Amino acid sequence: MEEAKALFFFFFFFIVAASSLPANFAGNGSDASDALAKDADFIDELPNQPESIDFRQYSGYLLAEPVSNRRFFYYFVEAEDIRPLSKPLIIYIGAPSVNDLASALLSCFQQVGPYTVGDDGQTLIPNPFSWNKFANILFIEGPVGVGFSLSDNDQDIYETQEFWIIADMYHFIVRWMKRFPEHKNNDVYIAGQSYIGALGPGLATYILYMNTRPDSTPISIRGILMGNPKMDSDLEFITRFEAKFRMNIISEEILRDHRKLCHVKNTEDVLICWKPIGEYQRLALALDGYNVYSKFCPNIDIKSVGLDNFKEKVYDCNEQCVAGYLNIPFVQLMMHVQSTPWGPPMWQPYDSNTRVLTNISSSTPYIKAAMAKGVRVLIYSGVQDDENVIPNMIAIKSMNLTISSEWRPWFDNKVEVAGFVESYVGGLTYATVRAAGMKVMIDQPERGFILAKSFITNSSLPFTKFV
Template sequence: MGHSFFFVLCLPFLFLGTCYSLSSVEQERDRIKELPGQPVNVGFSQYSGYVTVNQQAGRALFYWLIEAPASRGPESRPLLLWLNGGPGCSSVGYGAAEEIGPFRINSDGKTLFLNPYAWNNLANVLFLESPAGVGFSYSNTTSDLYNAGDQRTAEDAYTFLIKWFERFPQYKHRDFYIAGESYAGHYVPQLSQIVYQINRGVDNPVINFKGFLVGNAVTDDYHDYIGTFEYWWTHGLISDSTYKLLRLACDFGSATHPSSVCMKALSIAQAEEGNIDPYSIYTGTCNDTSSLQRNLRGHYPWMSRAYDPCTERYSEVYFNLPEVQRAFHANITGIPYPWKGCGDIVGNYWADSPKSVLPIYQELISAGLRIWVYSGDTDSVVPLTATRYSIDALKLTTITNWYPWYDNGKVGGWSQVYKGLTLVTVTGAGHEVPLHRPRLAYILFRSFLENKPMPR
């Protein structure tokens, strides 16, 4: 699956003299005719299926391509690859179904409704479940699930792209961007680095890579943890004494694993924070009651359709429906475990994870690639303070100092433009910015594609 060669298949017995490229046959095989429960006449094409990235081990990655609507000219739109982090979490379950995709899943777990701020209105969007063992992606070699890591994830993702472009040759040489959030703060720059290094010196490369966009991104262990502890303290989530203890006990700049003293301090912090959603500290947690969603509508007016903290549960119902898996051409090998938003195994046995991806930033900034970093300011897991410390460590020259950006006369967040990097904050948004503030995230993505500053 995922052929890296090309030949033509002729079917004179059907249409005299008509020939089909293998890629078009494979595309048609992957075409989604209709998803169960989707609104009718959506106006855009969808494809999904598998690309084998390692024949010997039997590793195959699952993708879902959602093209721009026909009315918006998908053939002239760029291609965006979206990656979720974890490690071990699904880009289909989070990025596509909760954040930037065209569909949202209703609370019945069976029907879908449209997202008016879907990013495929601006670009053709490719979601990849990575690494093998996440979502519908699989490996026939069990040990692969227990020794995944950053390096192999990046290498497999690059192999996927090369083979995917053979299957979809109409996207070769098209402007191409990579985006993601959370632990994809590692995946996105690491994959970007591979693409950039292989493209270097190549005229008109097949993967016409232009830049990347990351949100609430894990970036640098030392600065991430310093910034996270500071966020907890300044937002009243932990006591003064616990903040001091965390600063003393958790030396993430030198230790690979947190010490027992640090783990104890983290446990104290968690107890002090209480029963909150750490990914969105001012919204309620999922408690299985329908009243919660109704109450949110009044208390959080900035949230489109009211943020529903139970969305992950709806995804797990929907993507495990046999008719949904058939429509997606998914689970064709009979995976022995149910689809989950975040896998139990992959993230718990992570083989390699560098302490910092800032050296990659430095390399790609020097290469002149477009790099934007955004942050929802109500996330306490990878908070804005962590991102600001990490960016500050790059010691970049400021082009445009900190300023508020606006949507319809209201502040949508703040931005600072550096030489080689743009930072954007989104007010009132948690860890998954497009979930909490879909309209503002849409404006952000549009500005990124146009390479224009956020609107003043």
């Protein structure tokens, strides 16, 4: 009953939203103008990129919403293949940090794209585990306020909601398909981490709904890849301290207080619940929220910034380098970045100003609805993330799916146990990644690559080479 209610409000919102758009919004513009725009978006060469690049890359802006003239920035890399059109299209959506929205370009130049930024913040290094070795990848920066995306409405950088983001993403994708018509028949996969747990299933379900309308542009949605996704905010609030206890960050007494005082997520319990939360924050002050067993930047002198404000003073090492590269004026020129009304563009990894209204408290109804239409789902968890592993496992079990392949180890190319995996009837796979936190492609890039490629090619994760 709750699933049906959630989907009803979901589609009711979008029917009303779609009726307010100008006629033929998604398809406006001529084929000739789109061809010219595509040519203008072509990147001949990024500054300091590796030599012998054998794929094409593009970046620029496309209209996501016409009333406020919201324009999302994108970066597209073709598959590293002599026949890129034969490969599927991965649409990669940015994820948040602990509390903030994040740019898809952060994941691109840190994790899954063809390059990573060197320690000097200026040089691009080939990424041997780039996902464009088996797929075309479209990185979308949204909502407005994230990365280089823009709007004529100043308020867009302060407040939005999940349904708006999904609607804007959909219309952006349709417009992108018109600019790149050679990819309109590609199999499409939605990917991301963390916040993708809400946006991914919601966007996939909306695409499936819009595909039923006779005036829509069909999108061949085939799958969703979600890394350490935030799937159920209430469940996460209740169970998140279980993982912290299992990782020896908090004591049994703090866990017991959290179970007793933080059992319901509502305003009345905030002050009471603050006691165990505050104790955890004190204990975890010098821990990486993405991977509690990883190190902070080795070149940062904690004494010079002070432990109390350490996290507010510095980015993660890799984030510093990406920000340095994307804020080089010549890089922005080559990537066709537009100036803002208030001055030169400034790329930051996170947007902490935009408040996002939650419309999807649990994405499990949307996952089941997408699976019912043949969309496969991969949920993978780096086990050293102290927030989402346990909530995700409980959320998956709550869907009452039938196991098709029981829990077993899977292996990387070094013949080591890379994690564990279980598959369900209907197309859902859940996999863990050992020695990784939320950013699997940073902590264990080879294992993340194997996960994604196996899912995209619809093949089983490797068993041991000894069998």
